[in-house]
Amino acid sequence: VTSLGVGEKFLADYDHELEIPAEKGKRRAVISGSAFGITQFFTFGILAVTYWFGSILISWGWCDFVGMLEAQTALLLGAMTLGQAVALMPDAADAGYAATRVFR
Numbered sequence: 726v727t728s729l730g731v732g733e734k735f736l737a738d739y740d741h742e743l744e745i746p747a748e749k750g751k752r753r754a755v756i757s758g759s760a761f762g763i764t765q766f767f768t769f770g771i772l773a774v775t776y777w778f779g780s781i782l783i784s785w786g787w788c789d790f791v792g793m794l795e796a797q798t799a800l801l802l803g804a805m806t807l808g809q810a811v812a813l814m815p816d817a818a819d820a821g822y823a824a825t826r827v828f829r
Contacts, residue, residue: 775800
């Protein structure tokens, strides 16, 4: 390639061919990063709200700090479990359909 003097042309062609995949990659990276940021915002935002509301309940004397942490943990773990179960619902429907086809 160098002896023929076409190295610059091949490099320019290679750079040109990489432009579209690079743009797609940048777009996917922005979307993925934004989605990750939003999920982190909601996760830590919910934690902040529960700590804030727990501090109000503690100041009113309705519970102590340990009780607030127990309630917060129970609510958050319950919500996470519910979210995971809902995410599996399409798979459960497919599994039911597959089971009926197997046992016909």
